[in-house]
Amino acid sequence: MNSIICTVDVVLLTLKNSALHVVLLKRDREPFAGELALPGGFIHADEDQDAGDAARRMLLAKAGITSPYLEQLETFTGAKRDPRGWSASIVYYALVPEEVIVQAAHPDVHLVQVDSLSNMPFDHLHIINTAVSRVRNKSTYSSLPVYLVGEKFTLPQLQKVYEAVMGEPINKVSFRRKMDALGMIELTDEYETGKPNRPGQFCRVKEEFRGALSTMGRAFNAG
Amino acid sequence: MNSIICTVDVVLLTLKNSALHVVLLKRDREPFAGELALPGGFIHADEDQDAGDAARRMLLAKAGITSPYLEQLETFTGAKRDPRGWSASIVYYALVPEEVIVQAAHPDVHLVQVDSLSNMPFDHLHIINTAVSRVRNKSTYSSLPVYLVGEKFTLPQLQKVYEAVMGEPINKVSFRRKMDALGMIELTDEYETGKPNRPGQFCRVKEEFRGALSTMGRAFNAG
DNA sequence: ACAATAGTGTCTCTTAGACAATATCGA
DNA sequence: TCGATATTGTCTAAGAGACACTATTGT
Numbered sequence: 001m002n003s004i005i006c007t008v009d010v011v012l013l014t015l016k017n018s019a020l021h022v023v024l025l026k027r028d029r030e031p032f033a034g035e036l037a038l039p040g041g042f043i044h045a046d047e048d049q050d051a052g053d054a055a056r057r058m059l060l061a062k063a064g065i066t067s068p069y070l071e072q073l074e075t076f077t078g079a080k081r082d083p084r085g086w087s088a089s090i091v092y093y094a095l096v097p098e099e100v101i102v103q104a105a106h107p108d109v110h111l112v113q114v115d116s117l118s119n120m121p122f123d124h125l126h127i128i129n130t131a132v133s134r135v136r137n138k139s140t141y142s143s144l145p146v147y148l149v150g151e152k153f154t155l156p157q158l159q160k161v162y163e164a165v166m167g168e169p170i171n172k173v174s175f176r177r178k179m180d181a182l183g184m185i186e187l188t189d190e191y192e193t194g195k196p197n198r199p200g201q202f203c204r205v206k207e208e209f210r211g212a213l214s215t216m217g218r219a220f221n222a223g
Numbered sequence: 224m225n226s227i228i229c230t231v232d233v234v235l236l237t238l239k240n241s242a243l244h245v246v247l248l249k250r251d252r253e254p255f256a257g258e259l260a261l262p263g264g265f266i267h268a269d270e271d272q273d274a275g276d277a278a279r280r281m282l283l284a285k286a287g288i289t290s291p292y293l294e295q296l297e298t299f300t301g302a303k304r305d306p307r308g309w310s311a312s313i314v315y316y317a318l319v320p321e322e323v324i325v326q327a328a329h330p331d332v333h334l335v336q337v338d339s340l341s342n343m344p345f346d347h348l349h350i351i352n353t354a355v356s357r358v359r360n361k362s363t364y365s366s367l368p369v370y371l372v373g374e375k376f377t378l379p380q381l382q383k384v385y386e387a388v389m390g391e392p393i394n395k396v397s398f399r400r401k402m403d404a405l406g407m408i409e410l411t412d413e414y415e416t417g418k419p420n421r422p423g424q425f426c427r428v429k430e431e432f433r434g435a436l437s438t439m440g441r442a443f444n445a446g
Numbered sequence: 447a448c449a450a451t452a453g454t455g456t457c458t459c460t461t462a463g464a465c466a467a468t469a470t471c472g473a
Numbered sequence: 474t475c476g477a478t479a480t481t482g483t484c485t486a487a488g489a490g491a492c493a494c495t496a497t498t499g500t
Contacts, residue, residue, distance in 0.1 A: 004229040004266055006311055043227055043300075045309035051300035075298040075313050077266075077274035086268035088229055090298050090311065156452065171490050176453080178489095191498095197451035198497035218441050218488085379479065394463050399480080401462095414471090420478035421470040441461085453496070460489080469480070 005087035008054040009040030009124070011073065011131035012063065014098045014111070015148045018164040020135070021111040022128055023063055023101065031083050032121035036110055038128070039063055040089065055092040064104035067094035068211045069147045073131050081123045089122075093131040095147040139165045140219040143182055146205055154192055154200030155179065178216055184209035228310035231277040232263030232347070234296065234354035235286065237321045237334070238371045241387040243358070244334040245351055246286055246324065254306045255344035259333055261351070262286055263312065278315040287327035290317035291434045292370045296354050304346045312345075316354040318370040362388045363442040366405055369428055377415055377423030378402060385443070393443045401439055407432035 012023040024036040039062040041054075048054040052070065059065050070092055077088040101109060114132050117125055138144045145161045146153075159175045179185055185203045192199035235246040247259040262285040264277075271277040275293065282288050293315055300311040324332060337355050340348055361367045368384045369376075382398045402408055408426045415422035 003268055004227075006227040006229050043309070043311075045226060045302065049302055051298065051311065072297060074295060075274065077313065079268065079272055086266070088266075088274065088311070088313065090300065154452085172452095173454080173491085174489055192452090194499085195451075196449070196499040198453080200452060377479085395479095396464085396481085397462055415479090417472085418478080419472040419476070421480075423479060443462095448500085450498085451496100452498095453494105455494075456492090458489100458491080460487105462485100462487080464485075465483085467480105467482075469478100471477085471479095473475085 003085065005082055005085055007040055007042055007087065007089045008051050008058065009038040009089050009091045009127065010055050010059055010070075011038060011091060011093040011128055012059065012065065012067065012101075013093065013095050013114070013131065013135060013148075014101055015161060015164055016098050016111060016113075018160065020114045020132060020165065021098075022114050022117075022131075023065075024110045024112050025062055025108050026110070027121065035121050036112070037121045038091075038124050051090045052092065055094075059094065062106070063101070063109050064106040065094075065096060065100060067096050067100075067147075069096075069144075069213075070094045073127075073134060076123055076127055078123075089127070091127055091131070093134065095135065095144065097148055097150045099150060136166055141216055143184055143209075143214040146185075151204055152188065152190065152202040153204075154202055155185075156200050158203070182214040182216060184212075184214045226308065228305055228308055230263055230265055230310065230312045231274050231281065232261040232312050232314045232350065233278050233282055233293075234261060234314060234316040234351055235282065235288065235290065235324075236316065236318050236337070236354065236358060236371075237324055238384060238387055239321050239334060239336075241383065243337045243355060243388065244321075245337050245340075245354075246288075247333045247335055248285055248331050249333070250344065258344045259335070260344045261314075261347050274313045275315065278313075278317075282317065285329070286324070286332050287329040288317075288319060288323060290319050290323075290370075292319075292367075292436075293317045296350075296357060299346055299350055301346075312350070314350055314354070316357065318358065318367065320371055320373045322373060359389055361436075364439055366407055366432075366437040369408075374427055375411065375413065375425045376427075377425055378408075379423050381426070389443070397443065401443065405437040405439060407435075407437045 014021050025039050027033050027035055027037050039058050041058055043054045055070060059067060073091040073093045075088055075090045079086045081087055114128060145165050148161050149158060155176060159170060163169055184206055186206050188202045188204055190202040237244050248262050250256050250258055250260050262281050264281055266277045278293060282290060296314040296316045298311055298313045302309045304310055337351060368388050371384050372381060378399060382393060386392055407429055409429050411425045411427055413425040
């Protein structure tokens with residue numbers, strides 16, 4: 001009566017060389033054995049309390065990563081997306097700084113630039129594109145991109161992250177005003193060093209905003 | 224290996240007496256037989272091409288309704304939300320004018336005001352609240368509420384719909400400017416009649432925007 | 447001192463809300 | 474004509490982008 005194949009997949013995104021990259025793993029079983037695909041797998045009804053737990057478990061088991069930001073993207077369903085039959089994939093997406101992936105140093109992890117993808121197994125290309133669209137859109141009016149930088153960062157660094165994600169420049173003054181208005185960032189007393197110019201002042205996300213998102217009433221415009 | 228119960232539920236919303244209502248049906252089988260719950264059921268792998276098809280099929284079979292706007296809300300999962308075991312419900316939401324429900328005249332349909340709900344089966348209360356939040360939020364920056372009115376409507380009528388959905392007044396001039404800027408509404412040459420005041424001019428959604436959403440760069444403020 | 451980038455002050459322009467004038471209906 | 478509501482014009486205020494000025498570093 002209910003022969004639906006029900007899985008969970010995770011789109012783990014990061015910023016590398018100012019470009020969005022996605023974590024892919026080489027599949028170790030059929031179908032599509034040997035091909036690069038999203039981390040994912042079956043729900044373990046005995047150990048996962050819900051699908052979010054399953055996503056966290058897969059992220060940790062398959063990439064050695066724990067992400068403070070993990071959100072459900074959408075569920076992709078259909079009779080034809082999986083050669084084994086009618087399937088539903090509950091997809092989550094997560095954002096982490098590149099160093100988190102580097103430090104995990106998981107041997108199976110491949111970082112691939114999101115706009116150089118083609119020929120993915122299943123509908124994973126469509127899934128990744130959907131996730132990237134969501135992230136880009138959400139970045140225009142929220143603090144989402146702060147999950148792509150480490151604990152300490154300067155405002156110009158953060159602005160470059162926003163610009164890399166959204167793919168367009170942002171007005172510097174507006175950016176600082178918006179970040180200030182969000183009220184989630186505080187200055188530290190540390191400064192950049194080593195560069196032949198005025199050093200930036202390091203900031204961090206306020207304690208009470210860790211793991212949360214702030215949204216602004218209006219999106220960024222061009223800069 | 225995969226004993227997940229996988230279902231589809233639909234939150235069908237409408238506006239009645241200027242308040243959001245949801246369509247509920249009396250369950251005809253266990254669990255929770257006899258209680259009011261969201262229309263839903265199992266995916267039919269043989270007739271549904273994807274979960275959206277399943278949602279449309281259920282809406283038609285159980286409420287006699289075809290909704291031009293139907294969107295995936297979220298998938299609700301967990302070991303405890305269904306007494307039968309670990310389950311995943313792919314939830315869609317839809318918006319239709321009240322007359323569509325009235326004309327369908329389906330005997331099982333119950334229209335219940337969304338903020339008078341309590342004691343729903345499963346996590347249906349949580350699902351409905353999530354859907355209502357989504358609709359309210361989306362209404363602040365998009366044309367979503369036009370799906371709650373019929374084909375012909377005046378701008379003051381539409382404004383009242385927006386205000387009913389969002390629960391707060393909107394500035395009249397701003398509202399008209401925004402609607403004009405969306406460019407999806409056109410005036411007809413018909414006018415209201417029968418009221419002891421200047422009649423409103425009827426509008427309709429332009430042909431090319433039927434079934435689509437328009438979004439504005441910035442949300443409504445208070446009015 | 448110079449080049450380069452960080453951080454700030456301020457002007458202008460857009461746009462939203464307030465307010466009010468005008469328009470049109472039935473009684 | 475009056476009361477009620479639709480529609481439009483315009484003023485004001487808030488906020489965003491442009492621009493340029495000041496600040497601070499290494500060379």
